[in-house]
Amino acid sequence: MFFQIILITLMGLLTLLFSFSLFTISNQLQALHAYLIAKDIVTMDSDQFKELADYAEKIKENKRKQG
Numbered sequence: 001m002f003f004q005i006i007l008i009t010l011m012g013l014l015t016l017l018f019s020f021s022l023f024t025i026s027n028q029l030q031a032l033h034a035y036l037i038a039k040d041i042v043t044m045d046s047d048q049f050k051e052l053a054d055y056a057e058k059i060k061e062n063k064r065k066q067g
Helices: 002-042 046-066
Strands: none
Touching: none
């Protein structure tokens, strides 16, 4: 009985640790993704930036048409 209580407690702690690890990894990946996008935007030349702005406008227009 005592062994089962310890085992269940350890399993619960491991589950909490695992879920916290996944949450931390997810946040780190989101931060890395945002950094890479910002780095790409900063290093763009004017033609690439214009293409990106045109693409964003097309997305806005499509959303307006749908909604």
